[in-house]
Amino acid sequence: MVMIAPKGPGTSTEGNVYGCTDTDGDGWADSIDIFPQMMEPNGRIPMGMDTVTITPTRM
Numbered sequence: 001m002v003m004i005a006p007k008g009p010g011t012s013t014e015g016n017v018y019g020c021t022d023t024d025g026d027g028w029a030d031s032i033d034i035f036p037q038m039m040e041p042n043g044r045i046p047m048g049m050d051t052v053t054i055t056p057t058r059m
Contacts, residue, residue: 010021012029020029023036030036 010019010029011025012018012020012022012027014027015029015032017029017032020031022028022033023030024033024039026033026039028036028040033040
């Protein structure tokens, strides 16, 4: 399923969410980006933090 941003034009291109706000410019929409202020190509773990365990209580 593909989502189109309801809040207007943006730059997201990843995760089947297109045209939504992407604050860090990594292609992942802020709405599905765990770290919307930090560019990370895979949308999940910021570069250099790939050995850190991420849990909801550590966010």
